[in-house]
Amino acid sequence: xxxxxxxxxxxxxxxxxxxxxGAVLQAITAYRGALQQADAMFDDHLQQVARSxxxxxxxxxxxxxxxxxxGFDLYVQIWGPDGTQLFRSSRSALPPRAVLGFSxxxxxGNRYRVYSLQTPLQTVQxxxxxxxxxxxxxxxxxxxxxxxxLLTPLLMLAVxxxxxxxxxxxxxxxxxxxxxxxxDFSPLPNTDLPDEVRPxxxxxxxxxxxxxxxxxxxxxxxxDAAHExxxxxxxxxxxxxxxxKPDDDPAAREAGVARLNQGIDRAIRxxxxxxxxxxxxxxxxxxxxxxxxxxxDVVKLAVADVLPHAQHRQIDLGVAGxxxxxxxxxxxxxxxxxxxxRNLLDNAVKYTPTGGRVDVSLQLDGGQPLLRVEDSGPGIxxxxxxxxxxxxxxxxxxxxxxxHGEEASAEAAPATGSGLGLAIVQAIAAQHGATLQLGRSxxxxxxxxxxxFPPSASPR
Numbered sequence: 351x352x353x354x355x356x357x358x359x360x361x362x363x364x365x366x367x368x369x370x371x372g373a374v375l376q377a378i379t380a381y382r383g384a385l386q387q388a389d390a391m392f393d394d395h396l397q398q399v400a401r402s403x404x405x406x407x408x409x410x411x412x413x414x415x416x417x418x419x420x421g422f423d424l425y426v427q428i429w430g431p432d433g434t435q436l437f438r439s440s441r442s443a444l445p446p447r448a449v450l451g452f453s454x455x456x457x458x459g460n461r462y463r464v465y466s467l468q469t470p471l472q473t474v475q476x477x478x479x480x481x482x483x484x485x486x487x488x489x490x491x492x493x494x495x496x497x498x499x500l501l502t503p504l505l506m507l508a509v510x511x512x513x514x515x516x517x518x519x520x521x522x523x524x525x526x527x528x529x530x531x532x533x534d535f536s537p538l539p540n541t542d543l544p545d546e547v548r549p550x551x552x553x554x555x556x557x558x559x560x561x562x563x564x565x566x567x568x569x570x571x572x573x574d575a576a577h578e579x580x581x582x583x584x585x586x587x588x589x590x591x592x593x594x595k596p597d598d599d600p601a602a603r604e605a606g607v608a609r610l611n612q613g614i615d616r617a618i619r620x621x622x623x624x625x626x627x628x629x630x631x632x633x634x635x636x637x638x639x640x641x642x643x644x645x646x647d648v649v650k651l652a653v654a655d656v657l658p659h660a661q662h663r664q665i666d667l668g669v670a671g672x673x674x675x676x677x678x679x680x681x682x683x684x685x686x687x688x689x690x691x692r693n694l695l696d697n698a699v700k701y702t703p704t705g706g707r708v709d710v711s712l713q714l715d716g717g718q719p720l721l722r723v724e725d726s727g728p729g730i731x732x733x734x735x736x737x738x739x740x741x742x743x744x745x746x747x748x749x750x751x752x753x754h755g756e757e758a759s760a761e762a763a764p765a766t767g768s769g770l771g772l773a774i775v776q777a778i779a780a781q782h783g784a785t786l787q788l789g790r791s792x793x794x795x796x797x798x799x800x801x802x803f804p805p806s807a808s809p810r
Contacts, residue, residue, distance in 0.1 A: 357517065357520075358513060358514070358517050361513050361517075362510060362513055365509050366506050366509060366510070369502065369506055369509065370502065370506070373498050373501075373505075376498055377495045377499070380491075380494045380495050380498065381491045381492075381494065383494075384487070384490055384491035384493075384494040384495070385487050385488070385491050387490075388483075388487035388490045388491065392478065392483050392486075393463070396452075396463070396465040396476050396477075396478065397465055397467075399424065400465055400466075400467040400474045400475075400476045401467065403426075403428070403472075403474045403476075423478065423479050423482060424439075424478060425439045425444055425462065425476070425477040425478075426438070426474070426475065426476055426477075427439070427444060427446070427474075428472050428473065428475070429472060429475075430471075430472055431470065431472065444457055444462065444464070449464070450466045450467070450468055451465070451466065452464070452465050453465075454480065460479060460480075461479075461480040461481070462477040462478065462479060462480060463477065463478045463480050465477075516544065519543045519544065519547065520543075520544075520547055523538055523543070523547075523551060526538060526539075527554075535558040535561055535562035535565065536558070537558060537559075538551050538555055538558075540552060540555070583617065585613055586610065586614065586617065589606060589610045589613060590610065592606055593606050593607065641681075641682070641683065641684075642679040642680065642681055642682075643679065643683060643684040643687055644677045644678065644679050644684075645679070645680060645687070645712050645719055646674070646677060646678060646712065647684060648684065648687045648688055648691055649669060649691065649710055649712055651684075651688050651692075652688050652692040652710075653667065653668070653669065653695065653710065655692045655695075656692060656695040656699055659696065660695075660699045663702075663704055664704050664705050665699050665702055665704070665705070665706050665708055666706070666708070667695065667699065667709075668710075669709070669710055669711065669712075670710065670711040670722075670724070670793075671711055671713075673712050678712060678714065678719050680719055680784075680803045681782070681783075682781070682782040686778050686781065686782070687778065689774065689778060690774075690775050690778040690801070691710070691721060691801075693771040693772070693774055693775050694723045694771075694775060694799050694801075695708060695710060696771065697772065698723055698724075698725035698796075698797065698799075699725075701725070701727045701797075702725045702727035702796065703726075703727065706725065706726040707725065707726045708723070708724070708725045708726075709723070709724045709725075709793070709794065710722065710723050710724075711724075715802070717805045718802050718803060718804065718805050719802075720800060720801070720803075721800070721801040721803075722798065722799070722800050722801075723798070723799045724791035724793060724794045724797070724798045724799075725794060725796040725797055726794040726795055726796045727796040727797060728796065728797075729790055729791075729795075729796045729797040730788060730797055735788040738772050738788070739773055739776045739786075740773065775801075782803065783803065783804045784801050784802060784803045784804070785801075785802050786799065786800070787799070787800040787802070
């Protein structure tokens with residue numbers, strides 16, 4: 351069987367065992383100390399009795415019965431100066447000799463504790479049966495140990511109650527989590543929790559928040575995908591059905607095939623953007639000390655991705671000024687930042703008229719890395735700049751510009767986007783702690799998008 355991992359069981363086991371061992375050690379110490387004290391007390395009693403007789407006072411019947419006031423059997427022998435025995439207890443079995451001071455004597459199978467005292471007039475010998483002394487000493491020692499035997503169970507019971515009471519909030523939190531529904535991500539209450547447990551519950555609440563965000567993102571993705579894919583897929587179906595009709599005009603048939611291919615391309619682009627948005631929203635904020643990405647590399651890769659489209663639209667796409675010599679790094683993922691900048695450039699190219707210009711620049715502004723994308727297109731009206739980050743929102747001005755651009759060049763790809771590009775950009779920027787700002791470009795006259803990263807993201 352595996353060892354228990356219960357904190358409550360461990361605390362109870364170690365503390366109760368420690369209390370029990372401590373009580374046993376204290377009881378043993380008290381028992382031995384009581385025995386020693388009783389033995390010393392009995393020896394002192396023998397000395398006092400012997401000294402009370404050294405004056406040579408007549409004994410009479412004081413010790414004829416052989417007992418003292420404590421109920422011990424006392425055995426007395428007294429010798430005169432010439433060795434003549436003056437007195438001997440009737441039941442005494444001691445040998446007719448005396449060793450001065452304390453001694454242990456064995457006679458007739460019994461052991462005696464003997465004390466002898468010599469004076470000029472007589473020699474007094476007092477003895478006690480050792481078995482009676484030991485029994486009495488043990489009785490006194492047991493009385494000394496008895497409080498430990500009574501208090502130890504009470505102390506163990508009190509410790510059990512205190513530990514159970516202290517861990518009750520943890521058990522309550524466990525039950526609250528166990529009884530939750532699968533979609534319940536509300537925070538756990540952190541009141542009445544020990545200081546050692548409250549940080550764990552706070553982290554769990556943060557985790558619930560992240561899981562709720564991912565769960566909501568998944569639900570939104572499913573809803574958005576179902577909503578946005580319904581129309582293009584229906585259109586594709588109608589176009590495919592139209593191609594099945596007999597038509598003698600090859601040009602009309604070719605035009606129908608071209609419209610079908612364009613519809614397929616738009617559906618593919620929509621699915622790609624939906625997946626990119628789902629990944630961006632599901633990703634958490636990069637942890638401190640995570641991988642760093644050089645923004646110079648992000649600029650080069652994103653420009654290379656969009657350059658063929660820009661050349662097809664006859665748009666001058668490039669880097670304004672020189673990139674910083676020292677690597678400008680931010681905490682985050684290179685691919686995610688590449689998608690962010692690529693979407694900004696793609697939008698700029700899409701809504702800029704043929705023959706226009708799109709510039710991207712990288713600089714340090716007050717210690718903050720700043721990515722800037724500018725174009726010569728129509729820009730975005732100030733009242734629409736907040737809404738363009740909403741999903742599937744396309745402003746009237748940008749739609750008109752897109753249609754104008756499409757009419758201006760038959761070779762241009764249709765600029766009918768899905769309205770997800772800037773939503774993806776905002777999600778990735780939030781993931782990396784960056785801020786977005788839309789304005790009008792003073793150099794090119796169109797839209798200017800600033801992506802400003804936090805100062806701590808750039809290494810010193």
